[in-house]
Amino acid sequence: MKKLLVFFFLSATTLTAQEITFLKADPLLQIIERETDTVYVLNFWATWCGPCVAELPAFEKLQKKYASQNVKILLISTDFRRNVETKLKSFVKRKNLQCPVMFMDEPNPNDWINRVSPDWSGAIPATLFVNHRKNQRVFVEKQLSFKDLEQLLLSIL
Amino acid sequence: MKKTFSLLLPLLFLLSFSVPPTGGGYAVGDTAQDFSLKNVNGKMVSLSSLKKAKGYIVIFTCNHCPYAKAYEQRIIELDQKYASLGFPVVAINSNDKDVQPADNFDNMKKRAKEKNYPFLYLYDETQEVARAFGATRTPHVYLLDQNRVVRYIGAIDDNSEEPSMVKEKYLANAVDALIAGQEVSVKETKAIGCGIKWKKS
Numbered sequence: 001m002k003k004l005l006v007f008f009f010l011s012a013t014t015l016t017a018q019e020i021t022f023l024k025a026d027p028l029l030q031i032i033e034r035e036t037d038t039v040y041v042l043n044f045w046a047t048w049c050g051p052c053v054a055e056l057p058a059f060e061k062l063q064k065k066y067a068s069q070n071v072k073i074l075l076i077s078t079d080f081r082r083n084v085e086t087k088l089k090s091f092v093k094r095k096n097l098q099c100p101v102m103f104m105d106e107p108n109p110n111d112w113i114n115r116v117s118p119d120w121s122g123a124i125p126a127t128l129f130v131n132h133r134k135n136q137r138v139f140v141e142k143q144l145s146f147k148d149l150e151q152l153l154l155s156i157l
Numbered sequence: 158m159k160k161t162f163s164l165l166l167p168l169l170f171l172l173s174f175s176v177p178p179t180g181g182g183y184a185v186g187d188t189a190q191d192f193s194l195k196n197v198n199g200k201m202v203s204l205s206s207l208k209k210a211k212g213y214i215v216i217f218t219c220n221h222c223p224y225a226k227a228y229e230q231r232i233i234e235l236d237q238k239y240a241s242l243g244f245p246v247v248a249i250n251s252n253d254k255d256v257q258p259a260d261n262f263d264n265m266k267k268r269a270k271e272k273n274y275p276f277l278y279l280y281d282e283t284q285e286v287a288r289a290f291g292a293t294r295t296p297h298v299y300l301l302d303q304n305r306v307v308r309y310i311g312a313i314d315d316n317s318e319e320p321s322m323v324k325e326k327y328l329a330n331a332v333d334a335l336i337a338g339q340e341v342s343v344k345e346t347k348a349i350g351c352g353i354k355w356k357k358s
Binding site: 044046048049050051078080081082107108109110113114120121122123124125141142 | 223227257293294297311312315316317318319322324325327346347348349350351352353
């Protein structure tokens with residue numbers, strides 16, 4: 001029985017690390033622009049970006065707290081493509097990230113940065129909050145604490 | 158005098174609101190202020206001290222950032238090609254040394270020596286130059302003409318990860334246009350970069 005429990009524990013935490021979705025610009029923009037009741041929080045980050053990694057737990061906490069209010073957080077990685085298998089996957093597993101992680105699979109950010117937000121210079125971390133129902137969007141280009149994140153989310157809910 | 162002042166007052170009022178909402182920095186067409194920063198060889202450098210320059214390829218970059226590292230060789234090659242044509246690379250590191258020790262002055266000197274940088278690598282310790290330009294990330298390019306008028310802002314090219322897959326050499330195209338005395342066709346682009354590491358207040 002004990003062995004069985006250990007097995008279940010392992011399968012829940014390590015064996016079922018999430019698959020990373022490869023995201024193109026069009027589907028990304030659909031998430032931002034299509035009409036839906038889901039409130040999206042899109043965080044652009046990379047495994048090598050210190051401030052980005054530091055704020056990830058706050059996003060995880062926010063997702064847990066607001067899941068029942070139709071809030072969905074997507075962690076969109078701008079790592080290099082060659083590092084997806086070698087670094088990104090193991091990072092997601094090691095940190096046991098529960099928010100969906102996507103890899104931004106477009107070589108030229110100039111094609112899509114302005115469509116995420118004209119206010120985005122391209123620096124990461126960067127986060128976009130979208131509430132279609134209320135036609136509200138907030139964009140921030142800096143590291144956020146849980147308190148900052150919650151305040152920004154509540155401002156558009 | 159009183160009359161002049163009362164005429165000026167509304168003008169001043171208007172001006173105070175004309176600052177761009179993004180917190181300042183230069184737009185294409187603005188004239189950049191000269192600055193004086195310490196180069197990795199210990200000497201102070203200003204743009205006006207580069208007597209032969211017909212323009213300046215100002216690149217905010219740094220040691221540690223993977224996007225900046227990915228462009229390091231391309232920045233060396235840009236200087237090798239364009240410095241002799243009057244457009245030297247002026248690389249500036251504005252990251253705070255306490256937030257990112259890999260980018261402190263000693264490490265800048267070390268990296269410049271290891272890679273034999275042919276270009277100036279300046280230390281913006283107070284971060285005033287990055288703020289004046291409006292630089293937010295590394296790498297972040299500002300191409301200036303001889304009169305320090307900003308003619309291009311943005312990315313070096315359209316593929317940070319794979320130099321061999323580059324289709325648009327935005328910066329090189331802009332420099333070529335200036336050399337040919339033509340209008341720069343793509344004046345502004347954006348790229349993903351590491352946010353500049355600002356001092357903790």
